[in-house]
Amino acid sequence: MLPLEDGRLAGLHARLAARAEQEGLLEVAYRTVDSPVGPLLLAATPQGLVRIAYEREGFDAVLETLAARIGPRVLAAPRPLDAAAAELEEYFAGNRRAFDLPLDHALSSGFRAVVQRALPRIDYGRTRTYQEVAELVGNPRAVRAVGTACATNPLPLVVPCHRVLRSDGSLGGYLGGAEAKTLLLALEREGSAA
Template sequence: MARLRARLAAAAERDGVLDIAYRIVDSPVGSLLVAATEQGLVRVAYAREDHDAVLQHLADKISPRILHAPDRLDAAAHELDEYFAGTRRDFDIPLDWRLSAGFRSTVLHHLQEIGYGRTASYAAVAALVGNPRAVRAVGTACATNPLPVVVPCHRVVRSDGGMGGYLGGAEAKHFLLALEAAA
């Protein structure tokens, strides 16, 4: 079955009918679905998001031509492995930003400015993007981040020092912050 899937993925890639490739990556925060288009990584999803629902959303928003094609995501999987091993601080893989737009996209693009091992409050991020009153909108942007871990929304915390919410759950956010603090 694995050989058949590999042949199917190779044929789809060769014939130009593979718009989104995906694979599942095991990590210390659970299984992550990673998906990419020709432009780059388009989605990272925690298991709690329901991987089947995420794939359906990608089919609805981008293209129904989705295939489990793990080889196309080797670089992303390798960078995630390095990150979780504590040997990578920044991701170099190209990103496809099409699942975020407007103010949310602006916020997500600025999250890279929060350095590894550091945090910033939702209010500080709102000020960083030039709209200091948009604290809740920053929270919404983080909550709908299509590229968690890679785009570090886990580094955004509450002004009172509390963790705040996280798409991957409180345990995952705590783990990521502890991982980065240990470096």
């Protein structure tokens, strides 16, 4: 048996992904995109965008976690993520200040989910402290828990945990690393000044 040419193999994969999506067999579709903060893995369920991962997290490990927590039918299928990829591109170009995507919050629960759902209320180009976010969600003593919710945010960028800083104004941790957080805050400062 001769190996398939790259073009034919890509065509077969595209048809498989389309068929799986059409027949409701696809639990998680994923693709990667390039960005100013490095390659990003985007993943979606039929309900919406469920995960954005930085390369430093290990894309294979992220996909394994998605298979374990959501379902084993995980397939590279870029089409369901076209809107997310386009909105991220607009964001990085400075043409989008808020995301308008269906989100699947299946990877968050409890207080973490409460915090993560509140983060989009921090306006583009603005920051809040962990303390201010704790107060925003009605639990002013939960500063550390807010930090944990930000650190475990499965949808960075779209759910803007990068806009949360320490009380002294320093960055604090960030899933994508300090360099990515600095770049995102600078991008938004520039965009909000324009």
